[in-house]
Amino acid sequence: MLMRRAEHVLFQDEPRPKLGWLLLDKGLITSQQLDEALTDRQISGGLLGDALVRLGFVFETDLARVLAEQAGVPFMNLEALDVDQGAITVIPRSLGEALLALPVRFTPEGGIVIAVADPTDETLLPQLQLAITCPIVLCVGTASGIRTGWRNAP
Numbered sequence: 001m002l003m004r005r006a007e008h009v010l011f012q013d014e015p016r017p018k019l020g021w022l023l024l025d026k027g028l029i030t031s032q033q034l035d036e037a038l039t040d041r042q043i044s045g046g047l048l049g050d051a052l053v054r055l056g057f058v059f060e061t062d063l064a065r066v067l068a069e070q071a072g073v074p075f076m077n078l079e080a081l082d083v084d085q086g087a088i089t090v091i092p093r094s095l096g097e098a099l100l101a102l103p104v105r106f107t108p109e110g111g112i113v114i115a116v117a118d119p120t121d122e123t124l125l126p127q128l129q130l131a132i133t134c135p136i137v138l139c140v141g142t143a144s145g146i147r148t149g150w151r152n153a154p
Contacts, residue, residue, distance in 0.1 A: 018070075019048055019049060019066065019067065019070060019120075020034045020037075020038070020048060022066050022069065022070055023052070023058060023063075023066055026066065028058050028062055028066070029052060029057050029058055033052070033055070033057040034052075036055065036057075037051040037052045037055055037057060038051075040054070040055060047118065049063045049067065049118075060142045060143065060144060061077075061142055063142075064117070064140050064141060064142045064143075065140075067117075067118065067119055067120065067140050068119065068139070068140035070119075070120065071119035071120060071138075071140065073119055073138050073139055073140055074139045074140070075139065075140050075141075076104065076113075076115050076139040076140065076141050077141075077145075078102070078104070078115055078141040078142065078145030078146065078148070078149055079142075079145055079148075081104070083102065083103075083104050083105070083149050083152075083153070084103075084104065084105040084106065085153070085154060086106070087103040087104060087105050087106055087112060087113075088102070088103050088104075088149070088153050088154075089103075090103045090112055090131075090132055090134070091103060091114075091128065091131045091132060092131065093150060093153065095127070095131055096146075096150055097147070097150050099116070099121075099124055099127060099128070100116060100117035100118065100143050100146050100147075101114050101115070101116045101117075101124065101128060101146065102114065102115045102116075102141065102145075102146040102149040102150060104139070104141075104149075107135075107137060109135070110134055110135070111134050111135035111136065111137050112132060112134050112135070112136055112137065113137045113138075113139060114128065114136055114137070114138055114139070115139050115140065115141030115145070115146055115149075116138055116139075116140060116141070116146075117140070117141065117142065117143040117146055119138055119140050125138070
């Protein structure tokens with residue numbers, strides 16, 4: 001049985017679905033797991049998705065796919081593609097690693113596709129726009145895929 005928004009106090013009066021509700025609605029976590037992750041997050045800090053992955057309640061790839069859906073951007077499986085080595089140089093490695101953002105490839109129109117781990121971070125796009133002069137197209141990748149991409153960068 002799927003939980004609906006009104007059945008969990010966390011989602012009352014929310015204008016748009018939050019990550020926890022989306023994961024509940026898709027049957028990827030239970031209400032009890034959500035409550036446990038929220039408690040863990042209060043103690044440890046950080047993001048809800050990170051707590052859910054750390055506790056073993058959701059796979060990182062499933063989390064990334066739901067984050068992409070929530071943000072209305074595509075999911076990109078970084079493990080299954082080759083990163084354009086020219087594209088990766090458009091931002092400093094230190095910035096990309098700090099933001100968990102990986103330039104993946106150029107678009108035919110001259111923009112850059114960047115995979116990010118948290119598309120809901122409101123500070124991310126402004127920071128990227130300061131570092132990059134071409135148009136930015138966001139997609140979502142797993143945090144581990146982005147870290148691996150930077151580790152494998154020249």
